[in-house]
Amino acid sequence: MATIRDVARLADVSVATVSNVLNSVDRVSPELSARVRAAMEKLSYAPHAGARSLRKRSSGLIGLIVGDITNPFFSDLFEAVEDAAAACGYLVLLCNSNERSEREEAHLRMLRTQRIDGLILAPTGAASMNRASLLAQLEIPVVLVDRAMEGLGYDAVVLDNRRAGFEATRHLIGCGHKRIGLVNGPDVLRTAAERLAGYREALLGAGLSVDPDLIRDGAFRQQPAEQAMSELLALPQPPSAIFATNNLMTVGVMKVLADRGLACPEDISVIGIDDLPWAEAVSPQLSAVAQPVRAMGEAALDLLLRRLSGSLQGPGTTSVMAPRLHIRRSCGMPATGRPAHVG
Amino acid sequence: MATIRDVARLADVSVATVSNVLNSVDRVSPELSARVRAAMEKLSYAPHAGARSLRKRSSGLIGLIVGDITNPFFSDLFEAVEDAAAACGYLVLLCNSNERSEREEAHLRMLRTQRIDGLILAPTGAASMNRASLLAQLEIPVVLVDRAMEGLGYDAVVLDNRRAGFEATRHLIGCGHKRIGLVNGPDVLRTAAERLAGYREALLGAGLSVDPDLIRDGAFRQQPAEQAMSELLALPQPPSAIFATNNLMTVGVMKVLADRGLACPEDISVIGIDDLPWAEAVSPQLSAVAQPVRAMGEAALDLLLRRLSGSLQGPGTTSVMAPRLHIRRSCGMPATGRPAHVG
DNA sequence: GAGCTTGATTGAAACGTTACAAAAATCCTG
DNA sequence: CAGGATTTTTGTAACGTTTCAATCAAGCTC
Incomplete structure (x- = not known):
């Protein structure tokens, strides 16, 4: 697989220049930029995320931990988060804890070694000391969804x-x-x-x-x-x-x-x-x-992104979303007396 | 965050030794091993996946692309795959293509830069030339689920x-x-x-x-x-x-x-x-x-793992799973004549 | 106890990027 | 057109691991 050196060689520029066009920073002349782009195309070059994360100290990965991806609430949440994240160039690492705190902790550890940039967590079960310290070790912004945890200072998005x-x-x-x-x-x-x-x-x-x-x-x-x-x-x-x-x-x-x-x-x-x-x-x-699951997912990611960019600072804020009553057919007048079939 | 050097320093050994206990290879004496483990614990060390993937040329990541995570079939599939993958130390990168081939292609590109070790793909829509070449560029084992693609030589797991x-x-x-x-x-x-x-x-x-x-x-x-x-x-x-x-x-x-x-x-x-x-x-x-969704997910991962370990070679095999009829109450005798409410 | 073998430990060179300072090229100004 | 001010381009040192050859220590054999 082609590396940045190969691209540089083919485009007859330095690797630094290739890196610059890759990160679309600095002022690189249109001419060189075009040559570099052509070379990347020709070699079908794809940068190495690991190397990049090593150097940049940021991985472009955000973590999402849910208790049960099989639950429509959580799969909708993932969808919303991933849509919004993809739009900003982030990839979402989904972890399914199966409502087991040991698995949640194992996931937390893996996410740490992956050096995710931020985490959205729908905590399962009761708050545990263990989890709190694992979260702290992450040393990254965390946004809680669905269930807030007091006193840790994290942002949260919950239903009213x-x-x-x-x-x-x-x-x-x-x-x-x-x-x-x-x-x-x-x-x-x-x-x-x-x-x-x-x-x-x-x-x-x-x-x-x-x-x-x-x-x-x-x-x-x-x-x-x-x-x-x-x-x-x-x-x-x-x-x-x-x-x-x-x-x-x-x-x-x-x-x-x-x-x-x-x-x-x-x-x-x-x-x-x-x-x-x-x-x-x-x-x-x-x-x-x-x-409003979608809105909750988007709000959570928005909070996270703002923490990451530094535009949001200070203690965690929790945003409370309004529920919406959908009246359909399953509620009627009470039956008179005790239902015949019971007992 | 602590690096492998810090651990080495604290345990008073070389980084190579720490690396060895980390990968539980080679013969490192129980004594040193214990010292290293203690140091890791004390510093709550977590290895840097990026650096590791850079050096090892394998990331411990496997990709799973589905068309709609909201569909219980796919969320069950993810659950099965993730369970099995976690047991082998792999992390699953889930991508939701929303049944749009452009997003699928974008995901394929991101997965390539992440240097995933293998891919399980539930292709959405018709086979496209573009996708075929993106898959080939991945240069890793691919297992198709749910929908086979002829002639590309990939393994597949499908329903009968x-x-x-x-x-x-x-x-x-x-x-x-x-x-x-x-x-x-x-x-x-x-x-x-x-x-x-x-x-x-x-x-x-x-x-x-x-x-x-x-x-x-x-x-x-x-x-x-x-x-x-x-x-x-x-x-x-x-x-x-x-x-x-x-x-x-x-x-x-x-x-x-x-x-x-x-x-x-x-x-x-x-x-x-x-x-x-x-x-x-x-x-x-x-x-x-x-x-048999779970079985299908497990079979797919198994195939992938065997390709990765090299224990499975040669052209792709497709494994055909048997459906299971669940008879409940929604099928009865035909109504006599045309239902009264229609028309 | 000298030489050999075996096993445990280590030093240092990659791996593919980015960032920073230095160098080179270009453009002004008087 | 010399000299300075800009703008582009580039060389190279990290980043945190693993790997491999090399070193070191210890245990044999005769």
Whole structure:
């Protein structure tokens, strides 16, 4: 494979000149520039990123760590980040932690040896001391997405979770529901706690009471959510509507419904957080509080780029994005009395 | 950030020794090895991948180019590839071409400057001369996934598309359907052509005729599939069952059904290729011919690794994977006569 | 214990770039 | 047209590794 020397030789200039046209800096005469470009073309020259990163102390790589690339939220996020990054000449190194903190840490280490210029992190699980120190060792700008971590001074892009919880619940209340089941994430997580807060606020604001029996932990995952949903249905007074606080759990809830032949929204109403690409393709079409994923990805990259260019300085800012309620068909009036199929 | 010299100094050995323990080669005494390891720990040393790749002429990076990371098929594929790659110490550089060949080419160029060691490519669109030459310039092993390209001598991992088409169609026939609509990809693509061949074979084998009116091009995308589906429903004699040859188009088909309030499988049966994570969560639970995505990803990486290690030589082999029919609830007996809601 | 063999350790030359200072070429100005 | 001020071009020293030949130490053999 051709090196910069080969190009220089063929164009009959110095390597420094080739480097200059490569980096389109300095003033190199149009004539030489053309000769160099022709030589590069002829040799189909591609610079060596490793050598460049060695010398420049910057790699043109940015890292993105997500918990589960299979989750539409994260694949959309990647798409948005990569689109924006490519436009600025950055390449995105995607790491899938599979929600396992050991893998996340392993990835962090690999990203360090790759000398990435910046990192966008959607942290999985609880904050750990270990992770905090690994992040610090990176010595590069970090932007948190989806889940903020207090006190580390990083920039963050998050959803207005309280409002998301509030709006979903209020919509259900507006349909006439009084007993609304909540399938939530573990409340040690900020996102889950805030969504719960929104739920309570809506309930209380409408003069309804908050029944702790109706609040279940679905661990933000499908299986546990199915379990939680089953418990909810087994209650002496089951809820007439369900609010699932993320997409995986919404799927779990729907699965239980499908398994038991319960009709939605006739027997029970459902709303979720996170829109799903197929929300309009199923019957009933699913109502949901959507996160502006693309905007979040772009905002995160923008923050990162501004840190990298030095145009943004000082302590981390967290930008809070507004959720958007998509009303479709899965929420209706409460069924009168207890659904026939249950129990 | 600490370099290998710092480690050497602290451990009071030569840099060569540090390098040796780093690469766990040669015979370095346990004593020195321990001292070096301690020093690395203390300095929290991370080697510089760029420098290493410069010297070793291998980067530890492998590339994966897909058309749409948002498609569950591809995100599952990435997950499988990354899992397997991480286990061998490789990092995966994921590129999302968004089904645009210009972006694919741009990515190919970036991957070349990154000096990736190998590439797994799920080519988008038709084979292009340009791409072929870009691939050749890479001068590294390439494995094709999902869609083979003839005559370039690359390894490939593909589905047995004919059989997938055959089994889906036969299932529908087994339910009693005689007029089966096909929403297929563009038949310039091998995969689409083969799936069509399976469809014909099943029909003909059952003594049924192949009605060209029932065969539509949905371009492997959701929107065009919706259009195709609408046309199918508008036929004087609409089909009693639909076979959509990929997941996006299945979503499109279901969306049209949902929009029109048609019940599945009562009014019309549906089967698709590609299982979907939420296939069991919707009603009706969706029948589908699943691709063994994980196995395909692992097979692709395995092929690549064997090329890299030199244990596999010679012309490219293509490994054909068997589809698996998942029968659920979306296929039933044909409705008697034309569905009431249509027209 | 002298010579040999074997095994562990090391010095220094690449690898392909960029950045900086120095050199060369060009353009002014009086 | 000499001399100075600019603008282009270039030589070369890093950057952080690995590799390979060379050195050094230790263990044998007779």
